Amino acid sequence: MPDTPDPVGLLEGLHSTPARRYLADTPIPEDVLWELLDAAVRGPSGGNRQPWGWLVVTDPATKAAIAPFYVEGWQRSYGVRREELLHPDRDPQPPTGLSTSTYRAVEHLAHHIAEAPVWVFPVLPGAAGSQDKRLGGSIYGAVQNLLLAARAYGIGGVLTSFHLTHEQEVNALLGLPEDAATMGLVPLGYPTRGRWAQPRRRPLEEVVFWERWGETRNRS
Amino acid sequence: MPDTPDPVGLLEGLHSTPARRYLADTPIPEDVLWELLDAAVRGPSGGNRQPWGWLVVTDPATKAAIAPFYVEGWQRSYGVRREELLHPDRDPQPPTGLSTSTYRAVEHLAHHIAEAPVWVFPVLPGAAGSQDKRLGGSIYGAVQNLLLAARAYGIGGVLTSFHLTHEQEVNALLGLPEDAATMGLVPLGYPTRGRWAQPRRRPLEEVVFWERWGETRNRS
Numbered sequence: 001m002p003d004t005p006d007p008v009g010l011l012e013g014l015h016s017t018p019a020r021r022y023l024a025d026t027p028i029p030e031d032v033l034w035e036l037l038d039a040a041v042r043g044p045s046g047g048n049r050q051p052w053g054w055l056v057v058t059d060p061a062t063k064a065a066i067a068p069f070y071v072e073g074w075q076r077s078y079g080v081r082r083e084e085l086l087h088p089d090r091d092p093q094p095p096t097g098l099s100t101s102t103y104r105a106v107e108h109l110a111h112h113i114a115e116a117p118v119w120v121f122p123v124l125p126g127a128a129g130s131q132d133k134r135l136g137g138s139i140y141g142a143v144q145n146l147l148l149a150a151r152a153y154g155i156g157g158v159l160t161s162f163h164l165t166h167e168q169e170v171n172a173l174l175g176l177p178e179d180a181a182t183m184g185l186v187p188l189g190y191p192t193r194g195r196w197a198q199p200r201r202r203p204l205e206e207v208v209f210w211e212r213w214g215e216t217r218n219r220s
Numbered sequence: 221m222p223d224t225p226d227p228v229g230l231l232e233g234l235h236s237t238p239a240r241r242y243l244a245d246t247p248i249p250e251d252v253l254w255e256l257l258d259a260a261v262r263g264p265s266g267g268n269r270q271p272w273g274w275l276v277v278t279d280p281a282t283k284a285a286i287a288p289f290y291v292e293g294w295q296r297s298y299g300v301r302r303e304e305l306l307h308p309d310r311d312p313q314p315p316t317g318l319s320t321s322t323y324r325a326v327e328h329l330a331h332h333i334a335e336a337p338v339w340v341f342p343v344l345p346g347a348a349g350s351q352d353k354r355l356g357g358s359i360y361g362a363v364q365n366l367l368l369a370a371r372a373y374g375i376g377g378v379l380t381s382f383h384l385t386h387e388q389e390v391n392a393l394l395g396l397p398e399d400a401a402t403m404g405l406v407p408l409g410y411p412t413r414g415r416w417a418q419p420r421r422r423p424l425e426e427v428v429f430w431e432r433w434g435e436t437r438n439r440s
Contacts, residue, residue, distance in 0.1 A: 010233035010372045011225050014259040014365050034439050037428050039234040041421045043364060044379055050316050050422050055429045062431065096270050123433070127353060134403055136356025137379055141364035143357075144263060145234050148368075152230045159264055159357055175432040183354055201261045202270050208257050209275045211282065212395035213343070219254050 005035075005152040013148055018199040019102075020156020021109040023116045023189030027058075032153055033118060036188075039149035043142025052139050055121040055174055055182075060114070065173050066163055067114040070185075073162030074110035078103065095202045105194075109187070110162065116187035120146065120157075121174065127181040139183050146186065156191040159184045225255075225372040228416075237368055238419040239322075240376025241329040243336045243409030247278075252373055253338060256408075259369035263362025272359050275341040275394055275402075280334070285393050286383055287334040290405075293382030294330035298323065315422045325414075329407070330382065336407035340366065340377075341394065347401040359403050366406065376411040379404045 008016070037054055045051060057063060078085065078098075085103045092100045113119075122139050124130075143159055150157055163170050163185050170182065210217050228236070257274055265271060277283060298305065298318075305323045312320045333339075342359050344350075363379055370377055383390050383405050390402065430437050 005231050008230045010228045010230050011259060011369060013230035013233075014369055015262055017262070019264060031440065034424065034428075038424055039231060041424060041427060042235055042237070042419050044239060044367075046381075047317055048322065048419075050427065053427055053429055053433065055433055057431060059431050097267055102268065130353040131351035133347060133350040133352055133355040133401065134381065135353040136360050137363075137381070137404060140356050140360035141367075141379065144361035144364040147264075147361075148230060149234055159361065161266075161354065161357070175434065177433065180433070181353065184357060199262050199268075204254065204258055204261060207261060207270065207273055208254075209273055211277055211279050213273065213275055213397065213400070214395065220251065 006154060008152060013151055015198050016196040017148055017151040018194070018197060019105075019158035020191045020194060021105040021158055022191055022193035023109075023112075023156060023187060024192045025115040025117055026190050027117045028155060028188060028190075032155070036146055036149045036153065036155070040142045040146035043145040045138035045142070049138065051124055051126070052142065053123045053125060053180075055123055057119040057121065057174070058117060062173055063114040063119060066170055069166035069170060070113050070162045071110050073165040074106065076165060077162065078106060079110075082107075093200060095200070099200075109158070109160070113187050116189040118188040120186040120188060121182045122184055122186070123176065123180050123182055125177055125180040127183075128179045130181070136183060143184065143186065150188055151196065154190060155188050157186050157188040159186055161185065226374060228372060233368055233371055235418045236416040237371040238414070238417060239325075239378035240411045240414060241325040241378055242411055242413035243329075243332075243376060243407060244412045245335040245337055246410050247337045248375060248408060248410075252375070256366055256369045256373065256375070257340075260362045260366035263365040265358035265362070269358065271344055271346070272362065273343045273345060273400075275343055277339040277341065277394070278337060282393055283334040283339060286390055289386035289390060290333050290382045291330050293385040294326065296385060297382065298326060299330075302327075313420060315420070319420075329378070329380070333407050336409040338408040340406040340408060341402045342404055342406070343396065343400050343402055345397055345400040347403075348399045350401070356403060363404065363406065370408055371416065374410060375408050377406050377408040379406055381405065
């Protein structure tokens with residue numbers, strides 16, 4: 001467990017921070033958590049308002065109370081499609097969506113999320129009633145900073161949201177104000193499987209357009 | 221103009237990528253743009269669906285057509301508060317919101333955004349009617365990757381949205397499908413003022429809570 005950061009370069013880090021879903025229950029030192037959050041808040045927010053709060057949960061009782069909601073959320077979204085998504089005829093590495101190995105990782109996390117030593121909830125007070133699809137511009141860049149800083153310390157995580165099937169119960173357990181919203185749940189821990197490899201994506205030339213929508217170019 | 225990336229470290233990069241709003245009109249080589257976008261798409265999206273398109277605009281005619289909308293958006297949000305925000309009695313470095321120097325930078329960008337050699341619009345097809353406040357979880361992490369990768373090449377930018385005062389006109393100029401939404405506008409260019417310094421934020425101990433909302437700790 002490194003307590004000093006890996007000297008990974010910025011570009012290399014951007015290219016080698018996949019979601020990590022197999023996480024040991026080894027605690028993360030509190031000074032490391034402060035470092036991760038200190039990097040997170042350097043992310044952007046509209047008008048630099050920093051409208052956020054970052055709620056760190058390590059208490060096994062809180063995690064145990066929320067974990068069943070998380071499993072339920074996973075079950076509704078993915079568990080019900082288990083046979084389809086793990087079907088042997090299916091492309092094991094589809095360009096979009098979940099590969100079979102990722103499906104298994106998501107399933108693993110759903111059943112073991114309480115073992116992750118730290119959960120971070122990025123929270124926006126006042127946002128409970130928001131219908132602004134661009135609201136996340138004021139927090140998800142900072143969440144990405146959190147995940148990238150974690151990677152520098154050998155700590156993995158993933159931005160997830162399966163707890164939202166029981167949003168009100170979770171908010172109550174966390175003591176959130178009525179008008180606040182969790183914008184996700186980021187479990188953090190030292191990875192037990194997988195590696196810091198480049199995440200697989202659709203071909204870049206298919207998703208980049210030049211001057212007008214739909215106009216593609218070959219990468220020279 | 222570096223065409224090879226700065227060997228800045230990951231953590232250092234996270235701590236030294238402020239919004240850059242004074243941008244030269246010097247072109248950015250296309251191979252560098254591909255590199256920036258290749259890093260962007262390594263960011264996360266829900267279920268790895270990568271629901272995005274990345275529209276790169278360099279055409280002066282398109283920029284000139286959109287720039288007046290951008291100024292208008294700035295005027296409505298900030299221009300009308302110019303005297304208040306630049307008042308000499310005001311804290312020049314407030315912990316949240318715009319400092320006077322940032323106000324001047326935002327004002328500069330509003331009037332000069334067409335000079336930035338490249339604009340990137342992160343777009344979500346199918347999202348025009350969305351009222352999901354968490355939608356951005358599937359694109360703003362990738363936008364942050366874009367800005368961080370740019371910083372590695374000595375290129376600055378900022379996630380902004382003042383073009384949205386004329387959203388339909390902008391969408392038409394960009395040739396977007398009816399159901400698509402720009403999730404922001406990121407002007408990119410080589411900075412002419414300022415530096416890669418740590419952005420100022422609220423004290424970390426005020427925005428991090430432990431176990432339950434509102435429970436603060438001193439950083440040891």
